[in-house]
Amino acid sequence: MSVLELRDVTKTYRTGSALSRHRGDFHALDRVSFDVDDGAIVGLVGESGSGKSTAARIASGLVAPTGGEVSLLGSRVDRLSRRDLHDIRAELGFVFQNPYGSLNPRRRVGDAISLPFQIHRPTMSARERRTAVLDLLERVGLDPAEEFAAKTPHALSGGQRQRVAIARAIALRPRLLIADEPVSALDVTIASQILTLLLDIQNELGSSTLFISHDLGLVQLMCDHVVVMSRGRIVERGDARTVLEHPEHPYTRELLNSMPSRMTRAEL
């Protein structure tokens, strides 16, 4: 079964002001179709501006597509009631590039991780939440958990902040993780630790992952299947190794030549 299905998804943004002669439509996504199967790690790769984050936001129901169909866990996202959309969001976990942007700077780490429980598990007691939060902090390697729970994001390093974001993303044991450039802001050593953590967690939870990156090297390390995007279109797709070893589209070859990552599988 597919956890996520995009079919001919289009997203158009209006450009220019209403009175401008240059008013037009900008196609951020042009008939994009791909699936994330149960248990799979699918890589979405492309240069900056190719539409990756737009696809991720549409996949999660945060942004409505202009056209096409999106299904999460077998349900059409655009046909869900608010209530059902709320429920299905509990099956999704997000990790973004910039954990400063996604973590409220004034909220303590423990409270940030507790939030999904408060929203989606209203019957949990404060004590149960506390225990769950401390377990999650330990799971992502933030030990001693009690100490980390009391900190605010600014007291953490970039890698530690990303660990907090991961803890929050997996709090409800989601079926699908969407990691949008999760290590692009980190140095190589820290990045490799975070990627290892993501892989371990994905294995433990048996969840699926949509792993988004501009770095084809990282995508190959992490993913079974790769979807290559350029200017809002899918230009190539396939088994990760095949796409890397025998790229067919010139754009994929260009991406390979400009690969920022020097990380190898052995380093993970």
Ligand code: ADP
């Ligand atoms: P990526 O994540 O691959 O870097 P994005 O999905 O963020 O790309 O953006 C794809 C294109 O869509 C970019 O050219 C961006 O400027 C444009 N875009 C994204 N969001 C909006 C928006 N809300 N309004 C107008 N243009 C947007």
Ligand code: MG
């Ligand atoms: Mg992006």
